[in-house]
Amino acid sequence: SQQGEEDPQALSIQEGENATMNCSYKTSINNLQWYRQNSGRGLVHLILIRSNEREKHSGRLRVTLDTSKKSSSLLITASRAADTASYFCATERQGAQKLVFGQGTRLTINP
Amino acid sequence: DTAVSQTPKYLVTQMGNDKSIKCEQNLGHDTMYWYKQDSKKFLKIMFSYNNKELIINETVPNRFSPKSPDKAHLNLHINSLELGDSAVYFCASSPQGHYGYTFGSGTRLTVV
Incomplete structure (x- = not known):
């Protein structure tokens, strides 16, 4: 069954603005990961945050994790046209060697 | 180039x-996966192999048969294709432990 729910399903912003995407999940996890998928391409791993971490940064990306609320957010700062893509959160449950994906957020950056 | 390549x-x-879809990874990863992405972009795991051993089979019809001749290869054979099998199939790999996956670029299967 689907583990993650992402919000919003679609987001359109102007270049230079910040983009925030949210993910909620249902069960206890080992870690939560964010991936980007450009149209017609494979998924690219962006960042992994472990269940004992609360915040992680990578370049213009900032991920938070709140295990008490079973939710995560991905913030992309100073967005660029090249950030236009679908973004997926994925969770690795405790005791399971697989990633379960949310339905994704379609992000459009307008020049 | 180090990658997951599928054809x-x-x-x-x-x-x-x-039909068959082939997947190879030269990353030295221990675990390989097949995922199916439907027309609504929903990704669902199908199979997972660790060092050639099947560890996950997510209630996939037995028309789908994965084969892993060695830990660098995981092929997917599909018998008696149906219209509902139309989707994009992604191969992925990961190292031992809890790390991010590396995905192939996908195979778009269209059954007519």
Whole structure:
């Protein structure tokens, strides 16, 4: 069954603005990961945050994790046209060697 | 280039045919996966192999048969293709432990 729910399903912003995407999940996890998928391409791993971490940064990306609320957010700062893509959160449950994906957020950056 | 490569990129075939998709990774990863992405972009795991051993089979019809001749290869054979099998199939790999996955570029399967 689907583990993650992402919000919003679609987001359109102007270049230079910040983009925030949210993910909620249902069960206890080992870690939560964010991936980007450009149209017609494979998924690219962006960042992994472990269940004992609360915040992680990578370049213009900032991920938070709140295990008490079973939710995560991905913030992309100073967005660029090249950030236009679908973004997926994925969770690795405790005791399971697989990633379960949310339905994704379609992000459009307008020049 | 270090990568997960899958072939073919596109596959158009008639209902009832049998087809295979091949996947190879040169990353030295221990675990390989097949995921299916439907028309609504929802990704669902199908199979997972660790060092050639099947560890996950997510209630996939037995028309789908994965084969892992060695830990660098995981192929997917599909018998008696149906219209509902049309989707994009992604191969992925990961190292031992809890790390991010590396995905192939996908195979778009269209059954007509």
